[in-house]
Amino acid sequence: MPGTRLPARRTRTRGAGRPSGDEGDLRARLLDVAAARFSRTGIEATSLRAIADEAQVTPAMLHYYFGDKARFTEALIEERLLPALAPLREHLAAAGDEPRALMEAFARAVAEIVRRNPWLPPLWVREVLCEGGTLRELMFSRIVPSLPQLLAQRFAAAQARGRLNPRLDPRLLVVSLVGLTLFPAAGAPIWRRAFGAEELGPDVLLNHTLALLDHGVGAG
């Protein structure tokens, strides 16, 4: 019946052949699909089947390219999660020593990361932040050992110079900073729905966060 709309691929009955090249590397596509899917459903609760279906291939392709699920998630970390987080280090390295500049660099970096990788916040929150998360141990050995401490140390130095509210703990300030940036991003759908507001986009959030950090809630 010509003219009926068939699913884009999947016309051959058996076997396939060399790279079809019709939409680039399948390996990369699988990683992209997995990032989005894992973000929505969680890693353990997501079947490879679901990923394969969404990528319009057979589950066997995941085995072909990655081996098993563990190595698949490892590849996801190495080739998607860690690169996505790279801007954070860069922005922080470029920022000066003033707490305000540091925080703004952090918030802007997170905003940029979220804009480019919408799947990241929920995945991070679910799999790294929460105990028992699949990515937790792997992330510990790659991110955590350096970034938070470094940032806390810079805050502490600024505090020693009298440039930071002495009632604050530099380490908790880092935690608060993450909470003020990643948390709203991870839960964006719920806030939008709760408040029925679409205008609360990343830019508004960024300005709001900076305003809060600048002067607190007082009417100054």
Next chain:
Amino acid sequence: MPGTRLPARRTRTRGAGRPSGDEGDLRARLLDVAAARFSRTGIEATSLRAIADEAQVTPAMLHYYFGDKARFTEALIEERLLPALAPLREHLAAAGDEPRALMEAFARAVAEIVRRNPWLPPLWVREVLCEGGTLRELMFSRIVPSLPQLLAQRFAAAQARGRLNPRLDPRLLVVSLVGLTLFPAAGAPIWRRAFGAEELGPDVLLNHTLALLDHGVGAG
């Protein structure tokens, strides 16, 4: 072989009998075990088997008391999650109209909730905040419709009276407040490990959050 240490229960070979009464209601125990377990592993990724094992009973007991997994999680919401969140409404109702008092009431309520229900923050973050979370829709119909808007409205009223930093958005302030309280609690293990600090308990966090909200980060 007398003297060998056997697992507390599980000595009969088949069948059991009336309520053993040795440690209270099994139904309640199952809910408690599930709250802790779901919090660690996530709802979809946790098998009923694991819960039954931890409660030292057969998986069939879950069917006996609750029917299926869906109704089991429903019961968990009704009998554990919602009651645990009750102090929030009470604290907020008792607080006055000043933003500072509202925020302090919120932060104190969350601290109390977390202290009494350590399993709550990760469960909330994973299953409610994240898209695709199992508890999401159920929570929407019970919590969200009222609490966030009400709080935001009170902040807006205070802002109209000039008692709130005009650069802030009342709704985003609610989001920030949740991020500053629940997020650090949900990720406590990771922060402890990242900073090697055990002294960053709930009280310290509470004071820190209030200090941050009061004056921002400036050295004022």
Next chain:
DNA sequence: TGCGCCAAATTAATGGATGAATTAATTTAC
């Protein structure tokens, strides 16, 4: 230029493990 082969890519089919849900049997308190 054309022909056949080879290897990469992909699929269908299968095996083994695990989980949810249910049922029949059994124990024990009252």
Next chain:
DNA sequence: GTAAATTAATTCATCCATTAATTTGGCGCA
């Protein structure tokens, strides 16, 4: 003796992993 509570066992579905089969693009070679 009876009914509630609990267990063992079973059924059906799903998932991860693997393998054998199959297609097809490209390359050497004439």
